[in-house]
Amino acid sequence: MYPERPLPDALERISGRRSVKAMDLTEPGPDEATLQTILTTALRVPDHGKLGPWRMVIFSGNDRAAFGDVLAKRWQSLHPEANEAQISFEKNRFMRAPVVVAVLSERSPEHKIPEWEQILSAGAVCQNLLIAASLAGFAAQWLTEWYTYDAHVQSLFEIGDHEDIAGFIYLGSAASKPDERPRPEPPSRIQHWHAQNGA
């Protein structure tokens, strides 16, 4: 049988998964081999047309602080009145987690596969990343925050005309289990289609 059944542990982990706020993420992060496993697993998404309409940029070690310097400078230029605390927060933004992964949605608008489907595939990469991290024993959060939409920050990723940052996935360990958050009741979002009037 494919896939093999049952997989109760994976289902339990996924159905109980919660994001952990970046500020509550801590060491250890995944080691290099585990990170590669998480990232390659994340890229195994449905992709209509085999376009691979996504890419990732990894921030780890000292590069997180270096990127924080860039964010702080940009924040200061946008907000000359910014105080020391705000500038320091920007400097340390990427230090909140051991690893930060930027996921970019890179579309081919001229392709017959609708752009919307290419965007969905990038969203699937992000969610797969959260799930793979969780199954590997790590906590994560998908954030966009201001820098995702900032033209200067985007230029550092050499963002093309048909490209966007889908988000930044912060990865690490959580000191404690996060509380549950209110969610829509699944039955309110799930319905069966019934044939009516001979349709």
Ligand SMILES: Cc1cc2nc3c(=O)[nH]c(=O)nc-3n(C[C@H](O)[C@H](O)[C@H](O)COP(=O)(O)O)c2cc1C
């Ligand atoms: C595309 C996207 C961007 C998000 N950006 C932010 C953000 O900038 N700040 C934030 O607090 N939460 C943001 N979130 C929400 C969190 O990632 C997460 O959904 C929320 O904390 C609850 O997560 P959970 O249902 O996985 O526990 C974003 C979610 C998505 C899907």
